[in-house]
Amino acid sequence: MASEADWADWMRRAVGGDAEAYHRFLHAVTPRLRAMARRRCDQFGAPPSEAEDVVQEVLLAIHLKRGTWDPARPIGPWLSTIVRNKMIDSLRRRGRRVDIPIDDVVEWLPAEAQADGSERVDAERLLARLKDPQRDIVRSISVEGAGVRETAERLKMSEGAVRVALHRALKSLAAFYRRDRHEDE
Amino acid sequence: MKTNDLIRLLEEDAPAGMSLGRRITLALLAGVVVAALLLIVTVGLRHNLASVFETARVIFKVGETLLLAILASALVYRIGKPDLPARTRALMLLVPLGLLVAAVVTELALLPPADWVSSWRGQHAAFCVFFIPVLALAPLAAFLAALKAGAPENPALAGAAAGLAAGAIAAAVYAWHCPDDSPLFVATWYVIAIGIVTAAGGLIGRRSLAW
Incomplete structure (x- = not known):
């Protein structure tokens, strides 16, 4: 513990x-x-x-x-x-x-x-709102378990660009969560 | 996306950049420099600065705005940090408020009532209320940008603190030009100008500093 x-x-x-x-x-x-x-x-x-x-x-x-x-x-x-x-x-x-x-x-x-066995509803829907190449990068690292370097090679981007896009994607996800319910109200 | 997948994303994200404190220090420096330069290249310093600087009214005006700028900036350092209470630093703002009230009372006691209105109105009240917010634009933008990295409990209050600090910095800079020295003038027009910037900061912060 x-x-x-x-x-x-x-x-x-x-x-x-x-x-x-x-x-x-x-x-x-x-x-x-x-x-x-x-x-x-x-x-x-x-x-x-x-x-x-x-x-x-x-x-x-x-x-x-x-x-x-x-x-x-x-x-x-x-x-x-x-x-x-x-x-x-x-x-x-x-x-x-x-x-x-x-x-x-x-x-x-x-x-x-x-265990986290249940399927996410929000996360999937919010991920779908990300733009390319952010969405590809997020999928590659999260679901497919690739590192930044591998993802960069796969998408033919520089590692720096992948890092920047990943960070922006995380900020966007947080903003999507924040705005999500407001729009429904 | 499973939670473990999200954690993998977080681990791959680059280490946290600059600390919040350092961001605010940079914002403070940039804001002060830009506001001072803007004053110097537009309206300039007061021409008789050296000769008037000994008078108690000028010393009060410069000292009061500077004190408020320092205390409000100290509050900005604190307000984006979730684990540190900001209350003490907010209460410290009562010190310049008390000084201002004391100065107004003293001024009313010293001045013959016939001079009250002309001292209160001054020469450039409208320009003061216009120009302090203009000088505050750079510090306000810089503080709000820095605080976006923060986690304030109340985003509107955090924005208002940024506005108060930016307005006070602008006032402290403008004091080096302003020819109106009476505490009656400062307590009215400076306060209105700083209030405008504070309200603007609160309104912007309510949305932009939400996290």
């Missing part, structure tokens, strides 16, 4: 460019996010796939906003605030009332391993 100090250490190394540490961090955080989101969705009688969409939206926010964490400070309060704000936001946009405070991520008890 990883402690908060482990999380901080992984994130500190991740900010310095250590992909392996970032991998550990994200895989340690995700089960807790999932447990939190599922409990919320259970209360509303919403399907687990909706909880998984919330998890993905929160992960995206943690990723895009990690520059606001000061590595000299503990990670718990930072992570909890990001998760709380984003989760409330995400649930509200899905028409779920949030009247109970969202729990502390770090203090949240370890979740039993819950």
Whole structure:
């Protein structure tokens, strides 16, 4: 069971460019996010796939906003605030009332391993909105599991261009999530 | 897309760029330099700057705007960080407010009532209200761009803080040109000008700083 100090250490190394540490961090955080989101969705009688969409939206926010964490400070309060704000936001946009405070991520008890077996509805639909070559790059790296270099070779692009496009794609996805429900209202 | 696929995407994305603090420092420097240059190449510094600089009113005007610029900028550094409370820094803004009230009271006590209106109206009130927001354009744009990397709890408030800091920087720069020195003038026209920039920042921030 990883402690908060482990999380901080992984994130500190991740900010310095250590992909392996970032991998550990994200895989340690995700089960807790999932447990939190599922409990919320259970209360509303919403399907687990909706909880998984919330998890993905929160992960995206943690990723895009990690520059606001000061590595000299503990990670718990930072992570909890990001998760709380984003989760409330995400649930509200899905028409779920949030009247109970969202729990502390770090203090949240370890979740039993819950596989992510359900099909995403939102993510698929939002991915389809990405333009080329962003969509190809996202598919190549996420679904097909290729690295940036392999993707660059496959699409006959430079690695730099792939990196830039990938970063833009992630920002676009976050913006799609943000605007998605507003347009429906 | 499964969550593990998303995580793979996040891992492949390049390491986080500049820290939020450094982005805001760059925005601050760029904003101050552009606003100062804009003042110098357009209306220029006050011609009798050296001789008037000893008077208490000029020192107050320059000092007050500078203090507000510093305190509001300190708030901008804090407001995009989710784990650090901004309340103390926001409350610090009461210090320049208190100074302004004290200066107005002192001015009213010193000036004969017959001079109140002419001191309040000054010579260039309309230009002041127009030009401070113009000078604030660069700092406001720079702060808002930097704060896009932030995660503010309330995007409209964060935008307003950026507007307040940009307006105060513009006022502190404009003070080096402005020939109207009475605290009555500052408390009215400077405050209106800074208020316009603050409101603009809030309106823009509400949308552009949402995350």
